Amino acid sequence: MGLIVQKYGGDALGDKGKGKSGGGDTSQLYGAQFIAEKFLHVAHVVKKTRDQGNNVVVVVSAMGDATNRLIAMAQSIMKNAPARELDMLMSTGEQQAIALVAIALESLGIPSRSFTGHQVGILTESLFGKARIRSIQTERLESTIAEGIVPVIAGFQGATADQEYTTLGRGGSDITAVALAAAIRADVCEFYKDVDGIYTTDPRVCPSAYKIDRISYDEMLELASLGAGVLQSRSVEFAKNYGVPLHVRSFLHDNVGTWVVPEEKEMEDVVVSGVAFNRGEAKITILGVPDTPGIAAKVFSRIGAKGIVVDMIIQNTAQEGHNDISFTVSRSDYDAAIAVAREVAKELKAREIIGDNTIAKVSAVGVGMRSHASVASRMFEALAANDINIQMISTSEIKVSCVISESDLDDAVRAIHRAFEDKRSTPTIDMG
Amino acid sequence: MGLIVQKYGGDALGDKGKGKSGGGDTSQLYGAQFIAEKFLHVAHVVKKTRDQGNNVVVVVSAMGDATNRLIAMAQSIMKNAPARELDMLMSTGEQQAIALVAIALESLGIPSRSFTGHQVGILTESLFGKARIRSIQTERLESTIAEGIVPVIAGFQGATADQEYTTLGRGGSDITAVALAAAIRADVCEFYKDVDGIYTTDPRVCPSAYKIDRISYDEMLELASLGAGVLQSRSVEFAKNYGVPLHVRSFLHDNVGTWVVPEEKEMEDVVVSGVAFNRGEAKITILGVPDTPGIAAKVFSRIGAKGIVVDMIIQNTAQEGHNDISFTVSRSDYDAAIAVAREVAKELKAREIIGDNTIAKVSAVGVGMRSHASVASRMFEALAANDINIQMISTSEIKVSCVISESDLDDAVRAIHRAFEDKRSTPTIDMG
Numbered sequence: 001m002g003l004i005v006q007k008y009g010g011d012a013l014g015d016k017g018k019g020k021s022g023g024g025d026t027s028q029l030y031g032a033q034f035i036a037e038k039f040l041h042v043a044h045v046v047k048k049t050r051d052q053g054n055n056v057v058v059v060v061s062a063m064g065d066a067t068n069r070l071i072a073m074a075q076s077i078m079k080n081a082p083a084r085e086l087d088m089l090m091s092t093g094e095q096q097a098i099a100l101v102a103i104a105l106e107s108l109g110i111p112s113r114s115f116t117g118h119q120v121g122i123l124t125e126s127l128f129g130k131a132r133i134r135s136i137q138t139e140r141l142e143s144t145i146a147e148g149i150v151p152v153i154a155g156f157q158g159a160t161a162d163q164e165y166t167t168l169g170r171g172g173s174d175i176t177a178v179a180l181a182a183a184i185r186a187d188v189c190e191f192y193k194d195v196d197g198i199y200t201t202d203p204r205v206c207p208s209a210y211k212i213d214r215i216s217y218d219e220m221l222e223l224a225s226l227g228a229g230v231l232q233s234r235s236v237e238f239a240k241n242y243g244v245p246l247h248v249r250s251f252l253h254d255n256v257g258t259w260v261v262p263e264e265k266e267m268e269d270v271v272v273s274g275v276a277f278n279r280g281e282a283k284i285t286i287l288g289v290p291d292t293p294g295i296a297a298k299v300f301s302r303i304g305a306k307g308i309v310v311d312m313i314i315q316n317t318a319q320e321g322h323n324d325i326s327f328t329v330s331r332s333d334y335d336a337a338i339a340v341a342r343e344v345a346k347e348l349k350a351r352e353i354i355g356d357n358t359i360a361k362v363s364a365v366g367v368g369m370r371s372h373a374s375v376a377s378r379m380f381e382a383l384a385a386n387d388i389n390i391q392m393i394s395t396s397e398i399k400v401s402c403v404i405s406e407s408d409l410d411d412a413v414r415a416i417h418r419a420f421e422d423k424r425s426t427p428t429i430d431m432g
Numbered sequence: 433m434g435l436i437v438q439k440y441g442g443d444a445l446g447d448k449g450k451g452k453s454g455g456g457d458t459s460q461l462y463g464a465q466f467i468a469e470k471f472l473h474v475a476h477v478v479k480k481t482r483d484q485g486n487n488v489v490v491v492v493s494a495m496g497d498a499t500n501r502l503i504a505m506a507q508s509i510m511k512n513a514p515a516r517e518l519d520m521l522m523s524t525g526e527q528q529a530i531a532l533v534a535i536a537l538e539s540l541g542i543p544s545r546s547f548t549g550h551q552v553g554i555l556t557e558s559l560f561g562k563a564r565i566r567s568i569q570t571e572r573l574e575s576t577i578a579e580g581i582v583p584v585i586a587g588f589q590g591a592t593a594d595q596e597y598t599t600l601g602r603g604g605s606d607i608t609a610v611a612l613a614a615a616i617r618a619d620v621c622e623f624y625k626d627v628d629g630i631y632t633t634d635p636r637v638c639p640s641a642y643k644i645d646r647i648s649y650d651e652m653l654e655l656a657s658l659g660a661g662v663l664q665s666r667s668v669e670f671a672k673n674y675g676v677p678l679h680v681r682s683f684l685h686d687n688v689g690t691w692v693v694p695e696e697k698e699m700e701d702v703v704v705s706g707v708a709f710n711r712g713e714a715k716i717t718i719l720g721v722p723d724t725p726g727i728a729a730k731v732f733s734r735i736g737a738k739g740i741v742v743d744m745i746i747q748n749t750a751q752e753g754h755n756d757i758s759f760t761v762s763r764s765d766y767d768a769a770i771a772v773a774r775e776v777a778k779e780l781k782a783r784e785i786i787g788d789n790t791i792a793k794v795s796a797v798g799v800g801m802r803s804h805a806s807v808a809s810r811m812f813e814a815l816a817a818n819d820i821n822i823q824m825i826s827t828s829e830i831k832v833s834c835v836i837s838e839s840d841l842d843d844a845v846r847a848i849h850r851a852f853e854d855k856r857s858t859p860t861i862d863m864g
């Protein structure tokens with residue numbers, strides 16, 4: 001007998017990536033029967049969990065592409081629509097989904113009630129489009145559970161103290177699920193995905209990749225921020241802060257997926273838990289910058305002012321009194337970033353600007369690095385053995401990242417995965 | 433300088449009757465450009481009204497067929513979905529529309545803010561699917577107007593004291609508009625329709641029909657309940673009770689439409705304001721019912737128990753100790769009604785049941801009837817002169833209705849319209 005929060009994403013309720021722009025639901029594309037089956041499937045999974053003696057709270061995203069299509073509708077009227085109105089519009093996507101999930105549950109004879117974020121007491125700050133949750137008033141949710149009714153909660157949304165509807169930004173539905181699980185002290189927050197769990201790396205690149213059974217919050221955070229897209233960093237951070245065990249699993253079958261949990265002693269036996277990578281990066285180097293205080297601040301405040309997020313930064317002294325500064329940005333920001341860099345370089349009387357928008361980043365992540373020496377050097381050796389040139393290096397306590405040429409990426413992922421395969425122990429604990 | 437509530441229906445925001453079942457918005461059918469134009473058109477009408485020095489409050493329905501399509505989606509999952517969840521689902525239609533109208537207004541530089549029924553303080557009883565408004569807390573609406581911002585309110589919806597979302601049933605958006613106009617003491621509640629106003633009768637049947645400039649609430653109520661579908665009875669009733677002037681007009685041009693107002697002295701000069709008709713009726717006669725107390729109650733309570741609404745009822749003594757009872761129902765209820773009538777007739781030992789599902793009803797409506805004698809007889813004469821047989825007659829203070837064969841209906845409408853044309857004065861007052 002447990003209390004389980006189950007989160008179903010848009011892919012469980014629709015079919016992401018197949019929608020055309022300009023709409024608010026997927027029914028036109030897939031037909032009523034397709035939609036009914038999707039919702040009934042979710043209801044059956046909930047029923048099974050309930051039949052095993054658990055109380056279930058369901059959190060859902062909007063169906064398939066609904067959110068993107070609502071935004072496209074707004075943009076057809078006004079390119080930069082007010083964020084408040086976009087939130088008003090977008091929050092209907094989840095509201096439709098919760099009603100339909102509740103109806104599907106009722107059709108299986110399971111008493112159910114849907115709630116918007118506002119109704120279930122998710123109070124946020126008043127920053128439209130990316131509000132943060134301030135508090136959750138759980139009375140209504142808890143009394144619904146106590147009545148034996150399955151609450152179906154709209155993810156991604158909340159309301160301010162003034163009853164203004166807000167959305168939580170990218171990954172918002174996951175955050176809702178984790179926040180609710182924390183608030184009602186659920187035993188686990190389950191994420192139903194179209195993948196089996198978290199993999200050691202992308203199996204499409206590296207066929208020997210396999211599903212990770214247990215991973216620590218910190219490792220998951222590193223993997224998430226390094227481009228392994230299954231969970232969003234913010235929801236993992238939230239889970240870590242409140243100690244909510246996560247279980248990432250498939251909505252297509254019953255198998256145990258990946259548990260994301262507080263760090264366990266056995267995890268240190270695994271030197272590298274996962275190999276993450278990101279293709280879409282770009283590098284800019286400013287050569288011959290005068291070595292005076294405040295230079296880096298000047299460069300990066302100007303870039304930040306353009307809304308460009310800088311990832312890695314490396315500075316080293318090239319010759320007496322002059323530095324070279326290299327940094328990486330997302331490839332989509334490359335043109336804007338190099339334009340700013342040119343301006344700044346001129347002002348600073350730097351010698352030259354070099355840019356490369358064909359780079360990629362590959363990273364090895366694992367809490368085992370803390371206790372195992374020379375992880376970095378083994379990674380560098382694996383790359384060298386495959387004639388892969390390392391352009392930049394960045395490390396943290398549980399991560400080593402290398403910038404390489406994008407054309408070397410697939411080989412690099414396979415080489416690093418292979419280099420650490422022998423250092424992994426097969427996890428044996430199973431909480432599922 | 434006035435305070436004007438403007439209500440835009442689904443036909444102003446989409447295209448009713450062209451949608452396929454099973455969806456939640458119309459974008460797939462019409463494309464983003466079509467939708468953008470519709471919303472921008474509404475915004476331009478609001479802007480024009482505002483530029484003339486008025487404060488405007490906008491009330492909107494869901495786009496086009498959105499509501500029907502959301503219901504179809506729910507039904508594809510469960511035939512009799514819980515009313516609470518249907519309300520949760522349906523209320524997203526209006527919520528999408530208000531956000532898009534507010535965005536369209538902002539795109540014209542008009543500060544605007546959308547509000548759901550709940551946000552704007554529309555408190556209803558907790559009867560899902562057909563809740564009645566209990567009260568409206570106008571503080572938020574009034575402070576928004578005072579700030580110079582155009583509020584865009586979702587019609588058709590409200591919330592209970594427990595924050596449960598409700599819908600107001602058929603014609604609910606019109607009721608929202610009138611209720612808000614009453615609550616904030618607006619000068620007028622304008623209904624933007626795809627017709628020019630209220631016509632003396634349907635111009636498709638009677639080419640000499642013309643637009644009525646002013647009509648009383650009571651006449652409008654009779655016309656609405658008799659099948660002239662432009663306004664719903666409930667919203668006219670509401671307007672009458674609170675003295676809200678209504679203005680039914682076209683969203684396609686600027687012309688003055690029809691004002692629906694408290695009765696004015698001049699209105700009595702017009703004997704018949706309008707000729708309404710309803711094709712889809714059926715008649716059932718129970719012959720030879722024993723003339724004992726409680727018979728009618730028995731017949732109609734049994735029919736009412738099946739959810740069948742009875743329109744006209746006529747009872748007269750056919751022979752000593754026996755009555756004939758005739759009544760009309762909507763044609764769609766004919767089979768169910770005649771089955772009940774057969775059962776009851778058997779129990780009552782009535783002689784015979786006669787049914788006819790090819791009848792229609794034609795009605796003449798006008799407050800002038802109160803002061804002009806022999807309106808009914810002139811109507812009967814007009815029908816007789818055209819060889820049209822009258823099967824049933826029903827009258828009220830300002831209405832005469834005749835049941836006739838459906839095949840005679842068009843001729844009947846034209847004959848009655850012609851008979852009273854000379855008794856109409858051309859209205860001269862213009863408040864537009």
